[in-house]
Amino acid sequence: MDASLLHANAKKMVAPGKGLLAADESTASCEKRFAAVGVPCTEETRRAYRELIVVAPGIEEYVSGIIFYDETIRQSTKDGKRFPDVLLEKGMLPGIKVDTGAKDLALHAGEKITEGLDGLRERLAEYKTFGAAFAKWRAVITIGEGVPSEACIDANAEAMARYAALCQEADIVPIVEPEVLIDGDHSLEQCYQATLAIHKKLFEKLAEEGVHLEGAILKSSMVIAGTQAAKQSSVHEVAEATVRCLKENAPADLAGIVFLSGGQGDEQATAHLDAMNKTGALPWPLTFSYSRAIQNPVLKIWAADTHANTEKAQAALLFRAKMNSLAALGKYASEMESERPY
């Protein structure tokens, strides 16, 4: 393990004013997203859409790295340049989602366990040859009657820690992503407790596995009431509760914390990140690793005319990336949205 390389890459991923773009939708997720905007989902349409993102001029100003899916990291621009090479030339880092998805947790109805440890050492070695500098593994935690269970928390934390150790052995920065789902009618306090529980167990397991935190990134969901909750959370409540929750368990030597958007509105996700970064000095950089909250307008514009709308879609991508970059610095204001090009 080259600790200094891991540290340097992790630092680069969360450099001031920069964040990550999650473009690691599996083919099944792509099918759903493309169907929603009326675009056929083929290997070529997925490639063309991802090319638009990867080559967007100026994206490197706001985005330090892009997370790819197995198919995507192997794809190239129409001129034949591999996507990871395009990023590397622009000074960005290619990343790769390496889990193989969340499956039903046996004997625990409604709960999931993320799989993908089998053959992971070999897969990481191959991804390294494509230039992967970091990887991502997402665990799914549901809030409900009697859940998350201890078994679910324990099994997912254990898998994430084993994945993180394998990544570091391969000199790949691990992003550990326990996503507490926003779906449901749970309160902000219930989300706080579930997030606290998975983070606590995760950091215990990472320590047990000997994972070097200066070369690792936590990708967290925000502490927020469920979408069906009678009382919705304010921006201030989300920022305050999320930062408080992170301070409880996330060690100061962790390289950084990035957030998923998890189904929040595009501007809402930006406002939450900004409010967190306005709460004062924090032990770690807090930035974005959004998929939907950045890509929603991009996909919609591109889908309206996949031949003619590339530049318009890229302008939307740059705008959302810039807003989130400002939020990562605590310098965003909702009035800035009036300048959006879509």
Ligand code: 5MM
């Ligand atoms: C892109 O979505 C990722 C999961 O994809 P699959 O379900 O297709 O495997 C997901 O891990 C994503 O990277 C993060 O959750 C962030 O996405 P959002 O849309 O929540 O910001």
